[in-house]
Amino acid sequence: MKGARFTTLAISGAYDHAEAAGHLGALSEPAHLTTAQSFPSMDAMLAATAEDGDGWVYARRGNPTVRLLEQTVAALEGYGTDAEVSAALTATGMGAITLATMPLLSTDAGPRPNIVASPQCYGSTTMVFDKRYGQERGVDVRWVADPLSVDDWARRIDDETRFLYAETPSNPTVQLVDIPALSALARQARIPLIVDATLATPALLRPLALGADVVVHSLTKTAGASGRSMGGAVIARHDLGLRGRPAELSADYAGYLRRGPLRDMGAVISPFNAWTILADVREVRGRVDAMSRSAHQVARYLDEHAGVTEVFYPGLESHRSHHIARRDMWLVDSELDGGQAENRFGFLLCFRPAGGVRAAHEAMDRLGLIWRANNLGQVRSTATIPGATTHKQAADADPGRAPVPPDMIRLSVGIEHVDDIIADLDQALRTR
Ligand SMILES: Cc1ncc(COP(=O)(O)O)c(C=O)c1O
Incomplete structure (x- = not known):
């Protein structure tokens, strides 16, 4: 081959x-x-x-x-x-x-x-x-x-x-x-x-x-x-x-x-x-392309949301390693599709709802489409609070080394339609 x-x-x-x-x-x-x-x-x-x-x-x-x-x-x-x-x-x-x-x-x-x-x-x-x-x-x-x-x-x-x-x-x-x-x-x-x-x-x-x-x-x-x-x-x-x-x-x-x-x-x-x-x-390229496009859209939506204080996504200019992501993250062979290579920034993002730890836990509890689960990269969108789950042990051992805010939600965007993912986040972030 x-x-x-x-x-x-x-x-x-x-x-x-x-x-x-x-x-x-x-x-x-x-x-x-x-x-x-x-x-x-x-x-x-x-x-x-x-x-x-x-x-x-x-x-x-x-x-x-x-x-x-x-x-x-x-x-x-x-x-x-x-x-x-x-x-x-x-x-x-x-x-x-x-x-x-x-x-x-x-x-x-x-x-x-x-x-x-x-x-x-x-x-x-x-x-x-x-x-x-x-x-x-x-x-x-x-x-x-x-x-x-x-x-x-x-x-x-x-x-x-x-x-x-x-x-x-x-x-x-x-x-x-x-x-x-x-x-x-x-x-x-x-x-x-x-x-x-x-x-x-x-x-x-x-x-x-x-x-x-x-x-x-x-x-x-x-x-x-x-x-x-x-x-x-x-x-x-x-x-x-x-x-x-x-x-x-x-x-x-x-x-x-x-x-x-x-x-x-x-x-x-x-x-x-x-x-x-x-x-x-077999389908990794098409899947990651779709997931990344949706994740970028979700990141922009969260970035503009009044109920969100911070968003971490390498496709956003505010992200600390955006310049490296722009240089190194490309959809493979995309230059063959339309003559121009295209950046894609992946399917994972994090965000902090306004209101601290309690608000983050409440938003998690309101999710109806997105699954509360400790895996990522799946065809189904999943969310967790890493500071309380996947990264708790490491964060407890040395909280200052690579801080994981306790009110930060990690969202892995799947291949459901992006409108439905955003609608789920919208209702989860609505406080009244
Ligand atoms: C970036 C990264 N590397 C390695 C691992 C460990 O993978 P596994 O759970 O398959 O052992 C994980 C698990 O979440 C991960 O996110």
């Missing part, structure tokens, strides 16, 4: 006519819901088991349905780069974040390793870095005070830094970072820049094309938008040229993860989940 456009890659994935012929011509990918492969002979079994490749033997080591999703995700994330790209899939997004980072923290007898990270990230990511790595493993976790300041990042990097980490746009306040500038710092230090781009999806932002080395995704979100399955992905370009790391790790990081840490530690995605996500990921 080399040379094909983004949507063609998403639709075809890694399943072609030849592959279909091997499955009685099935038009869609078969779900291999089985734990192991059987072999016609002992010789065949030994040959497959001895291979240190990507063979299918036992489902923790590989599965054909999982492999199809893995190849599709790698092709979409690598779209527009010259680099070779591969992926490893995990049971959840947190599994992907752990898998992408933990192997870089090997502790030998040397000095204490450190990591440099943006604190504007999902609550559980903060907990993994602070608790699992900082408290339990003695890693020095250096949170950047202002993720938009490249100097702030540069100041914290030294010879013991193992990686740079950022979520862009971030959950919940949708802040971006300057990927090209951070990737220049990472290259100089010969360490990877790891980016969680879950909220953008490759339909709007492809960090590898902007210079990042490793991308992580929660496939539980927009990739699996119908909300049936959890999953995660680590996607990395080849030949990372890392300092002090084994050659095979640097050569093909995602392949190394699949063949070693993932297989050993076992947080693999189930083939059933991979199969449902394969169906959803």
Whole structure:
């Protein structure tokens, strides 16, 4: 499929006519819901088991349905780069974040390793870095005070830094970072820049094309938008040229993860989940386009609403990282549609109703179409108060680091008609 456009890659994935012929011509990918492969002979079994490749033997080591999703995700994330790209899939997004980072923290007898990270990230990511790595493993976790300041990042990097980490746009306040500038710092230090781009999806932002080395995704979100399955992905370009790391790790990081840490530690995605996500990921571009258009309209509506004190959406000029969003967030291949590339700023936004925490909770309670739920990127619009739910643990542990206002509602705009979404917000924000 080399040379094909983004949507063609998403639709075809890694399943072609030849592959279909091997499955009685099935038009869609078969779900291999089985734990192991059987072999016609002992010789065949030994040959497959001895291979240190990507063979299918036992489902923790590989599965054909999982492999199809893995190849599709790698092709979409690598779209527009010259680099070779591969992926490893995990049971959840947190599994992907752990898998992408933990192997870089090997502790030998040397000095204490450190990591440099943006604190504007999902609550559980903060907990993994602070608790699992900082408290339990003695890693020095250096949170950047202002993720938009490249100097702030540069100041914290030294010879013991193992990686740079950022979520862009971030959950919940949708802040971006300057990927090209951070990737220049990472290259100089010969360490990877790891980016969680879950909220953008490759339909709007492809960090590898902007210079990042490793991308992580929660496939539980927009990739699996119908909300049936959890999953995660680590996607990395080849030949990372890392300092002090084994050659095979640097050569093909995602392949190394699949063949070693993932297989050993076992947080693999189930083939059933991979199969449902394969169906959803086909339409990611069209869906994210529609969701982003509606989200922009909703953000403008809320921005002008007298009962709302603050709106966070990267498409609004008032947003702190609007300039980066304008530079980096484009609907993939939109220049082919109308001759001009088009910005899209994603489906997530936050807002604070006037009247504080109580008013925010009351507005949430009045929602009738939008679902009160702690997921995002779904075809159904969902809302939550992150300070009281998804980010509570992290905010309680260090309220000042990346403030999440307790009266801030996070809204993930789905693909219902935008008029109905706005009508629901309108009645929820009406105080009398
Ligand atoms: C940006 C981001 N990354 C990672 C995760 C973790 O994903 P999962 O819940 O699939 O483990 C989330 C979950 O909300 C998220 O929003």
